[in-house]
Amino acid sequence: MSDIGDIETAPARGLVEVSDLTVDFGDLRAVDGLTFRLARGAALALVGESGSGKSTVASALLGLHRGTGARVGGAIDVAGVDVQRASDEELRRLRGGQAAMVFQDPLSSLDPYYAIGDQIAEVYRVHARASRRAARARAVEVLDRVGIPDAARRSRSRPHEFSGGMRQRALIAMALACEPDLLIADEPTTALDVTVQAQILDLLHTLREETGMGLLLVTHDVGVAAESVEEVLVMRHGHAEEHGPVAAVLGAPARSYTRELLGAVPRVDVPRVGVPQVDVPQVDVRGEVSGAKAGLDAEGAPGGAVPEVVLAASGLRRAFGRGKRAFTAVDDVSLTIHRGETLGIVGESGSGKTTLGRMLVGLLEPTAGDVRYAGDVRYAGDAQYAGDVQYAGDVRHDRHARVGVNPAVQMVFQDPVSSLNPRRTVGESIADPLRARGERDEGRIRGRVRELLHRVGLEGAHYDRYPHEFSGGQRQRVGIARALAADPRVIVCDEPVSALDVTTQAQVVALLGELQRELGLALVFVAHDLAVVRQVSDRVAVMRRGRIVEEGPADEVYDNPQDPYTKQLLAAVPALDPRIAAQRRAARRELAAV
Template sequence: MDAPLLSVRGLAVDFRTMDGTVHAVEGVDLDISEGETVAIVGESGSGKSTTAMAIIGLLAGGGHIAGGSIRLDGREISKASENELRGIRGRDIGLVPQDPMSNLNPVAKIGTQVAETLLAHGLANRQNVSQKVVEALEAAGLPDAAKRAKQYPHEFSGGMRQRALIAIGLACKPRLLIADEPTSALDVTVQQTILDQIGAMTRELGTAVLLITHDLGLAAERAERVVVMHRGKVVEQGPAKQILEDPQHPYTQSLVKAAPSVAVARLQPDVFSAPSPDASPRGVESPDGALSERSETKRVERAEGESKPASATASDNIVEIENLTKVFPVRGRGEDFVAVNDVSLAIPRGETVAIVGESGSGKTTTARMLLKLFEPTKGVIRYEGKDIASLNRADTRDFRQRVQPIFQDPYSSLNPMFTIERLIAEPLEFYKRGSGSDRRKRVRQLLDDVALPQSMLRRYPSELSGGQRQRVAIARALALSPDLIVCDEPVSALDVLVQDQILRLLGDLQREYGLSYLFISHDLAVVRLISDYVCVMKDGALVEAASSEEIFTNPRDPYTRRLLASIPGNELNIA
């Protein structure tokens, strides 16, 4: 048998902290052959990203390789100097990091950042670098690449920024590509494009791929072998199909059991239930603007004898959006950009409405107008029957307590200078909720709710994994006990076990307090689990809106059918 391209033996990684040494990775063995795709899966903090960063020599401050061997094509690189590693990075080992905002230079154009990689490794010169940049961006699935190359990261959506990172990682056609959650911010159709591109490289160039992911469907569909990590150790590894269809280790079994799937129905009554047994609220509006009555009996009934939340009333909507349009002026162009075009929908009280669509479809812009972060160009948003554009200062202050966001990117939405305790307590302090001791008690309760240990209180966001940061963001949104939560990709950064916990937490809160959710997501399997209604957006317009059951079992629009067909692992039915 040929020697593997990458061979890791007994890898140990330690981090020096104020509380002592943390053994983040212990005794990891891993092989990747030429042209092979290997996926490492595991919950947030399991050591999968740390293993990948150790291989490429990019461990965070305080981290170091404490033992073991890393061989690339027979060459030991675990003790390589920084100069030697610079020669390896990019040309031999490419990297697609997890977070686009902290890995793209905010003051440099996208094309400039791709060009830097090509020029540094001698793969382009000043005469042809512009064309090479466009080719790299097109290969990563970025439309209108020549124009996009001249734009800055803040002008891109989250998915577009992730595609720019993928372009940088693939630009030098490396022998090994480390992809750390490369599609976590992408909708399913673009995800498919990117993964198809990576697959084409594997076949045509013999490029190997180390895929770090919490998406078991993606791992099952795209990897030949799967490595399962838990608490810094490899607990199981083998062929992908075998691992996912017949897991042997209890931890692997729990991962597979928690994985969402479009094949399963919405979470059952013990998790999600109605705010009232007699409630029959109106549903989402159809694309033509007509508000339709709910066409089916509520699928989940409140248990007999359970009290009805005070906020819940029969047949009403907490939010009604009519003919909403948002136009952004674009400098240097003769025409403006229409981000949202004549969208109408309603959010029934105590229920979940999901908006799905590709990156750039307008779903996040719609959510931000509801949050009063953007002013609509046209149209009306009513909260509790009141036009939010007409709210005075006192009413706006009350509105912002009752409507809370959970943003997509936990890296940019958390102040890096605040401890976790201060971050969660900040809204309580701002609105003067309770005494100091009451706030501290509430913060600890919220940490328990989102499955974080009390030891996190004194830490800073930089000391947490991506999934842990997102859980902090969710805890902060829940601090004021709002009536409506606008969730913008709230579980996209979470592994399946924590994702399952958070979805069940949101369900428990909805049942107990009659909460309403607007859920923005590109993960249709998650949407299937939690939503009562689904609105499908494309190019700023609403193309289909119906109950979740109808969307997933009888989609009418060709675009909706294409979205469903693009879900990774759909055919494998892991749930």
């Protein structure tokens, strides 16, 4: 008779058991032989670049590829359900009941026509067979649980009436309605600023503690993984590159790819190592810019020589609405930008960053104040008009005719998908500024567009392709090429890398730096990612509620912030060290309890 100590006990079945998972889309193998396990109550992050297969795995766990033409192989067990063999009815019970998913874009996941509370109540009624009244009460309960203030009243609001962070909280509330054993969060914080991101990550951590649910986090942000999970699985080309405890994988990665991935992560605590600047020509203040208004006569330079000013804004204000509903998005902002430098503008969503950027470009008229662009032609002197935008060499007095017509300043938008016409080739989109300037020779237009495509790292043959045929990083390169077509002196970049993985993000940032060196461009870099802004910026302006609360050299602002709001922003940046992340989370919890 064997000793009882020799008896082997089978390990408890995990909440998620995946073995040799493969997913094929036609001839493309998106996931290749992936195996992993998630215990009940544990948290695992799938980390990797765009196209690594992370989201494909997440969808496979809930059987979302069924009926799409994708071929799924291997074994998938979620909360005791064999996903591969389950009937459609069994999968419907699994989704939302035992396992729920929070998607990256809450706007596309929520119905714009129905109140938030009604949508949550409907999910609860389907799975819990509850009455309308009970479902309504449950919706208010979970909205309150995820931190929506005045939940009963806000449950009657529609998605467009919520901020980005509140919409994401609403999606989490919907996922929690049926108390699932597993929450799958697919890039839940990608488009959120650092303080809202910290709140969402803290919320997920608290919910795990309170409910014991498991968490599968899909993210390209290594810092988010360090903040949120105990284990990390690094994916590349559909297979597992490295898998282990988060502290071990991020602290001492065994694989070169993981080291490269970590090396591409911008660090908020590291001084700028970025691009060397162009040789900036000096302009005597007694010469061309002498007498110009709105900061174009920059003061204090030794010997009376200062770098050439290419953009100066004075007293910018922008209000929306009228009467009691009037809202001031930007309030009395003044700034000056010199040739070859990068000014970073940071702040939370709603701080006025994008509104300011659009006024600098001329896409929005200021309610008050003015913007001036220095060109080769000297200003015509003293004229200043409240609400006007003046362009050097093209001073007009009809402000409505002037909005957006100045080629000296161009914009690269946050979402290249929505800023490119899906029905036109990328070449035609890039050619628009050339035609707007009067170019009519189609041969010369096509040749110039091909040059621009090469300059941003694409191929001339891409002229005839459509936006959907490009990756996110490639589409952003197209947007940069279109901005360059106008031969600008200033490019305003509005969140140009917020939706990109860290390696693609690094490539786009490096491209902007290279173009800046070659062309002497000035950049205005608007972003909520403080780490990226530090690595690209010479100077940084911190915005809050429409005003600049702190401005100065980047390293000075980051290493020795003076304004409490700047300190708050920096404290919310995810840390790559899980121990530091835990300390910060505890500090935020204590602060919230005060």
